[in-house]
Amino acid sequence: MNFKHKFVFLFPGLFVLIGILIFPIIFTIRLSLSGWNSYTPEMNFIGITNYIRLFTDDPRFWESFFRLSFLSVTTVILQYVIGFALALMVWREIKFKRFFRVIFLIPMMTTPVIMTVIWRTFFHESLGPVNDLLGNIGVKPILWLSDPVIAKFTVIIVEVWQWTPFMFLLLLAGLLSLPKEPFLAAAIDGASPFRKFVYVTFPLMAPISIGAIIIRLIEASKIMDTVFVLTSGGPGTATETSSFYIYIKGLREFQMGYAATLSFTYLVIMIISLTIIAKVLTKLMIKE
Amino acid sequence: MKTIKTCVTALISALLVFSPVAYADKWSDQFPHIKTTGDIPGECSYESMSKKDYSGKTLKINTHAVPVMGEPTALHAEQFAKLTGAKVDVTHTPAGDLYAKAMVPFQAGQAPYDIVFGFSNFINDWRRYLEPVPKKYVEMKQMQDVTPSHIGVASWDGVMYQFPVDGDRHYLKYRKDVIDNPEYQKQYKLATGKELRVPQTWKEYGEMAAYFNNWDWDGDGEKEYGSAEVMKKDDLMYAAFYSRSAAYSKNPKTPGGFFFDLETMTPLINNPGFVEALTDWVAATKYVPPGGINFGLGDEIGSFGGGQTLFSFSWDDAFVAAMQPDSPINNKVGAAQLPGAMKVWNRKSNSWDEGFNQAPFFVWGWAVGVAKKSKEKEMAFDYLCFFANEANHQADIGIGRFGVNPFRNDDFKAEVWTQIGWDKDIAESYVDTLAKMEESKNRVFPLRVPGTFEFNAALATAAAKALAGQLSPQDALDEAAKQWNDILNRVGKDNVRKAYSVGVAMEDNKL
Numbered sequence: 001m002n003f004k005h006k007f008v009f010l011f012p013g014l015f016v017l018i019g020i021l022i023f024p025i026i027f028t029i030r031l032s033l034s035g036w037n038s039y040t041p042e043m044n045f046i047g048i049t050n051y052i053r054l055f056t057d058d059p060r061f062w063e064s065f066f067r068l069s070f071l072s073v074t075t076v077i078l079q080y081v082i083g084f085a086l087a088l089m090v091w092r093e094i095k096f097k098r099f100f101r102v103i104f105l106i107p108m109m110t111t112p113v114i115m116t117v118i119w120r121t122f123f124h125e126s127l128g129p130v131n132d133l134l135g136n137i138g139v140k141p142i143l144w145l146s147d148p149v150i151a152k153f154t155v156i157i158v159e160v161w162q163w164t165p166f167m168f169l170l171l172l173a174g175l176l177s178l179p180k181e182p183f184l185a186a187a188i189d190g191a192s193p194f195r196k197f198v199y200v201t202f203p204l205m206a207p208i209s210i211g212a213i214i215i216r217l218i219e220a221s222k223i224m225d226t227v228f229v230l231t232s233g234g235p236g237t238a239t240e241t242s243s244f245y246i247y248i249k250g251l252r253e254f255q256m257g258y259a260a261t262l263s264f265t266y267l268v269i270m271i272i273s274l275t276i277i278a279k280v281l282t283k284l285m286i287k288e
Numbered sequence: 289m290k291t292i293k294t295c296v297t298a299l300i301s302a303l304l305v306f307s308p309v310a311y312a313d314k315w316s317d318q319f320p321h322i323k324t325t326g327d328i329p330g331e332c333s334y335e336s337m338s339k340k341d342y343s344g345k346t347l348k349i350n351t352h353a354v355p356v357m358g359e360p361t362a363l364h365a366e367q368f369a370k371l372t373g374a375k376v377d378v379t380h381t382p383a384g385d386l387y388a389k390a391m392v393p394f395q396a397g398q399a400p401y402d403i404v405f406g407f408s409n410f411i412n413d414w415r416r417y418l419e420p421v422p423k424k425y426v427e428m429k430q431m432q433d434v435t436p437s438h439i440g441v442a443s444w445d446g447v448m449y450q451f452p453v454d455g456d457r458h459y460l461k462y463r464k465d466v467i468d469n470p471e472y473q474k475q476y477k478l479a480t481g482k483e484l485r486v487p488q489t490w491k492e493y494g495e496m497a498a499y500f501n502n503w504d505w506d507g508d509g510e511k512e513y514g515s516a517e518v519m520k521k522d523d524l525m526y527a528a529f530y531s532r533s534a535a536y537s538k539n540p541k542t543p544g545g546f547f548f549d550l551e552t553m554t555p556l557i558n559n560p561g562f563v564e565a566l567t568d569w570v571a572a573t574k575y576v577p578p579g580g581i582n583f584g585l586g587d588e589i590g591s592f593g594g595g596q597t598l599f600s601f602s603w604d605d606a607f608v609a610a611m612q613p614d615s616p617i618n619n620k621v622g623a624a625q626l627p628g629a630m631k632v633w634n635r636k637s638n639s640w641d642e643g644f645n646q647a648p649f650f651v652w653g654w655a656v657g658v659a660k661k662s663k664e665k666e667m668a669f670d671y672l673c674f675f676a677n678e679a680n681h682q683a684d685i686g687i688g689r690f691g692v693n694p695f696r697n698d699d700f701k702a703e704v705w706t707q708i709g710w711d712k713d714i715a716e717s718y719v720d721t722l723a724k725m726e727e728s729k730n731r732v733f734p735l736r737v738p739g740t741f742e743f744n745a746a747l748a749t750a751a752a753k754a755l756a757g758q759l760s761p762q763d764a765l766d767e768a769a770k771q772w773n774d775i776l777n778r779v780g781k782d783n784v785r786k787a788y789s790v791g792v793a794m795e796d797n798k799l
Contacts (some may be wrong), residue, residue, distance in 0.1 A: 038413045039738035039779055041395035057774070060749070125579025126513075126596070146581040148756050234521045235581050236756030237749060251388040252522065253741045254413075 025267075031260035038254040050261035060237065061245055061262060065269070068241040071152065072220035075159040080213055082160065083167030088201075091175040101172070108165035116229040119158045120145070123230075148238035151231050155239050158226050163219070167212055174208030175201075206285040214278050221270055242266050315679075319367055322679040324686075324707065331428045332673035334371060342667050343373035349671075350389055351405040353380045356605065356691035357454070357654050360684050361405065364675045371674075374667060384522065387741065390414065390659075399661035402668040408441045408456075409652035409734045411449055412787050413741075418657035419665055421448040425673055430696075435726055437650055438695040440794050441733070449657055451672040455695025456653025458531040459721050460493075461592060461600045461607045462486060464622035464714070466505060467496075488644070490532060490568050490627045493599060494575070500598045501575040508595070508616075514575030515599040516583060516591035516606075521752035523584035526744045529751045530732065531601060531649045532569055535629035537561030538647035540730045542636050543796040547735050547743075548772075549635065550792050553781045555772040557747060558765035560640070561633030566754050566761035573755055581755055593617070593688070601626060603653065607718070609688030611710055619711045623721040648725035652734040654691060694722055733794045737787040739779045746771035 035046045054061060090100050107115070122130050123144035131141040144154045182204065186196045202209075224243040227233055233240035233248075246266065250259030315327035315334040327334040347368075351361035358380045365376035379401070381389050390404040394417035406414065425431060426448055434442075434452045442450040466472055467486060476484035476499060487493040497514025505512050518528040537546060537559065544550045547557065556562070573581050577596055580587075585602065592600035593609035595617040600606050610621045628646030658668040674680070684692035685699060686708040694700065700723045705715035725731070735743055750768035753759040759767065776784055793799045 035778070037739070037778075038391060038741065039783065125582075126577040126591075131578070141578045143578065146579050146756075148758065231582065232520055232522050232584075234752055234756065236521070236753040236758040238756060238758070248522065248745065252384060253745050254388060254391055255742065 025264075028260045028264050031257055032264050034257040034260075036256040037258070046257070050258050051265070053258065054261055054265060060240075061242065063237065064240045064245040065242045065266070067152075067239070068221060068223065068243075071155060071159070071223060071239075071241060072217060075156050075163070075223075076213055076216045076220050078156070078160045079164045079167040079216060080209070082164045083212075084171050084205075084209075086164070086168045087171040087175055088197075091172060104168050105165045107162050108169070110162075112162055112225045113229055115162060116158060116226050119154075119161075120230050123154055145231055146235050148235055151235060151239050155223075155226055155230060158230060159220065159223065162226070163216065166219075167216060170208065170212040170215070171205065174205050174212075178204050203285075203287060210278065210281045210285060213281060214274060217274060217277065218270075221274075318370075321363060321367070321683050325679050325682050328678035328682075330430050330677055332430065332670065332677040333679065334367075334677075337368065337371040337670065337674050340372045340670060342670075345664060345667055346375040346377060347403070347664055347667050347671055348377045348379070348401045349403040349405070350379045350381055350386070350401040351403075351656075352386060352654070352691075353382050355689040357405060360675070360680075360687075360690045360692055364680060365671070367680075368671050368674050372667075372670075374671075376671070383524075387413075390417075394659070397661065399659040399663075401659060402662040402664045403656060403658055403671065405654065405656045407652045408450060408655035409736050409740050410655065411442075411444055412736045412738055414657060415444050415447075415449045417660055418449045419660045419662070421451055421658075422669060425451070425669055428673070430673070430676065430678060433696040433698055435695060435697060437726055437731075437794075440799055441650065441652070442655065444736075445790060450655040451657065451669070451676065452695055453656055453672065453676045453692065454654035455693050455699075456603055456651050457722070457725050458527065458602055458626060458649045458651045459604075459607075459725065460487070460624045460626055461610065462622050462624065463506075463595075463598050463617065463620060465617075465620040466500065466598055467622065472505070486622065486624045487599070487627045489629050490535060490565070491630070493627045494568060494571055497572070497575040497599055505598075506595065510596075512595070513577040513580070513597045515572060516580065516588045516597040517569075517572060517576060517600065518583060518585050518588050518602055519569075519573070519576070519581045519752075519755055520584040520587075521748050522745070525751065526748040527649075527651045527734075528602060529565065529569065529747065530734075531626055531651070533557075533562045533565035534647035534649050534732045535627065535632065535645055536564045537633050538730055538732050538795075539632045539634050539641060539645070541641065542634055543792075545788070545792050546732050546795060548784070548788055550785060550789060553776060553785050553788075555769040555776075556635060557772065558762070558769040559633055559635060562765055563761050564629075564633075566751060566765060569751070570754055570757075570761060589688070595620075603651070603691075604693035605688055605691055607688075608686070608693070611714070612688050613709055618709075619714060622714060623718045625721055625724060645730070646728075647730045647732050648728045649732045650725070650734070652736075653693065700726075729797050731795060733791045735788075736791055737779075737784045739775050739784070742775045742779075743772055746775065 031043065032050055033045055033047060034043045036043055086104050090097050122128050125131055125141055125143055125146060130144065134142065143150055145151050182200045183196065186200050222243050223241050224247060227239050227241055227244045231239045233244050246259050246262045249255045249262060313326040316323045319334065329335065349361060349365060352358045362378045365378050368374060369376045386406045387410055390401065390406060391413065393400050438452050438455045442448050442452045467484060473484040476482065480495065480499065482495065484496065487496055500512065501514040502511055504510060518525050537556065545556065548555055577591055583591065588600060588602055589606040589609050591597055592606045593615060607621060607623055609615060610617050612618065625646060625648060628644055630644060631640040631642050632645035634641045656672060658665055662668055682704065684690050685694055698704065700719045702712065702715040702719050705718060706712055747768045750764040754761045754764035
């Protein structure tokens with residue numbers, strides 16, 4: 001088989017890669033250099049005008065980005081802690097182990113938009129059951145969705161509920177794949193459960209933990225449906241995230257060129273920041 | 289002979305007593321939706337449509353989600369299919385996505401939908417992709433009854449692009465059983481020294497709403513609140529803000545623009561009139577139900593229609609929902625024009641003009657057009673004409689969730705409403721309110737310029753920041769005005785001015 005034949009075999013894969021990955025990115029870059037909007041329906045070339053606007057005259061994007069960073073880091077930390085705890089619980093020999101494993105996975109299997117509508121109903125300040133129940137024990141109504149600070153935590157609650165199972169699943173798979181020998185050695189040495197966790201389980205789980213955290217951070221940084229349904233970014237702009245803002249600019253206001261600029265910039269920032277986070281996590285969690 | 293006379297008299301009496309039944313005809317038997325009126329003769333009546341044959345053809349419609357406008361679209365599509373043999377595919381889309389769902393294929397030169405529903409303020413962006421309504425429909429009897437305001441809303445420079453299926457304006461809804469209650473009038477007078485009456489100004493509205501906030505004033509065991517308003521960003525809240533601003537900022541002595549000064553194209557939205565309105569609105573966050581700052585239109589309809597608040601103002605839907613037979617406040621509500629103000633900003637003299645001012649807001653509403661690239665234009669216009677025929681229209685306007693509201697002169701007759709169970713005085717106050725708005729010479733029409741969405745979104749974001757306490761009213765509106773200037777520079781002042789002049793001409797009673 002000569003070189004040309006090999007190339008023929010590689011070509012379909014290459015073609016698919018170009019089609020689904022490279023082309024959309026190149027198209028987005030080109031779109032970001034245009035002023036396509038509702039009144040200029042064309043891919044005209046306006047140079048880096050959109051980028052200048054983004055970096056000099058759009059504080060709302062940067063505010064939404066920092067808000068997103070807060071929301072995604074907080075939710076992922078909580079998901080990791082809770083997910084790890086649940087995984088450890090069902091990793092051991094406990095009664096109804098299989099039942100709990102299925103129960104813990106249910107939130108992840110539900111449709112996010114539908115569940116967020118249900119959460120929104122729960123948290124509805126005047127008609128929802130949560131404030132009703134709290135009222136029964138003498139707690140004043142909490143402004144779950146209309147207080148700028150509390151609304152952020154409401155978004156976090158919903159996100160943690162929805163996606164902790166994903167973390168749980170990855171971590172449980174990791175725990176089940178761990179070698180038994182280090183645990184046997186620790187048991188022979190008389191290590192307490194706490195020391196076993198700190199010196200055996202956690203270090204062995206570090207590579208899987210980093211993978212799980214990065215996967216969830218990538219997903220959490222795209223948070224859109226929860227915000228869209230729960231608060232529409234409000235009150236004010238208190239829960240607006242980057243993806244929601246890009247959606248507003250692109251599909252509500254129809255500023256396609258500018259939305260492409262935001263998307264591409266966001267992509268670059270995410271690639272850089274996730275690379276840095278992965279490196280930092282590796283350094284912190286994996287001891288040579 | 290006497291027996292015959294008696295029989296004839298009895299028959300006539302029976303026909304009069306059971307008049308709705310007397311309307312029953314072969315079409316209302318098949319289509320119970322029009323059971324009250326039966327088919328009403330006309331170019332697009334059931335009878336006329338049954339003579340058309342669109343067998344083998346498919347009509348594709350993109351409309352709003354069920355129920356508001358989505359439900360009547362689907363219902364009339366089903367009826368139209370039965371009558372003409374056509375296949376009608378109806379796609380339901382959330383309100384926020386209607387614009388883009390049509391605009392993307394429009395700009396790409398495609399027509400995945402023959403008929404697109406949207407809002408009347410899309411007209412400037414959409415008109416180049418829409419087929420003008422053909423002359424034969426414009427000249428039809430059913431169209432002759434449409435009010436001049438709504439012909440204006442559906443047209444651009446004299447060409448009708450949107451087929452009138454709905455008429456919209458914002459007005460005040462109030463709990464008649466409270467405002468007219470002598471006990472409460474006495475109690476209110478004692479507590480505040482003021483009269484309890486239908487609020488004439490936004491200040492009165494605020495005072496009454498604050499007084500009737502957070503206590504059980506209708507004795508149902510639940511707390512009630514002052515006002516339900518659309519305050520949720522990106523959920524039509526800018527329209528609510530314009531309603532609150534009109535009285536303070538639409539000065540009949542200074543024609544030439546409400547949103548911009550037409551001459552200079554300076555945004556007016558941060559002038560003291562708008563700031564005063566936003567200050568009032570921020571105060572309103574204290575007398576809305578818990579979570580009211582996040583109320584969208586659906587929440588507002590549900591809240592007022594469900595008896596939770598004293599006041600509300602927005603589209604007709606909340607009022608019609610409140611008047612549904614199964615509503616807890618059926619026949620306990622009243623309608624009135626939007627409150628006014630005791631001062632109005634004069635941008636020429638740069639000072640307040642003292643004295644009562646009121647300005648109805650003909651807010652945008654549902655609108656629908658036929659795609660220029662559609663291959664089934666005739667069928668599409670027939671469908672729209674059928675949708676809005678007299679029988680369907682009369683049935684639709686009585687169903688709150690349909691979102692179809694009065695836009696014909698005939699709708700402003702109290703009998704139309706009393707025959708569906710409304711009390712006479714309520715029906716009269718309702719039609720009187722709507723008719724007076726039509727007659728007003730100090731009206732505000734929605735912004736219909738290139739980039740409308742950008743302008744409204746910028747304003748909504750700023751207003752939402754003020755409501756959430758993130759910015760003061762003045763700072764919020766200054767921020768919005770700055771963004772409006774940026775948008776003007778991007779779109780081009782002359783482009784916006786040219787389009788805006790059409791709306792200004794309507795406001796200045798020149799069209």
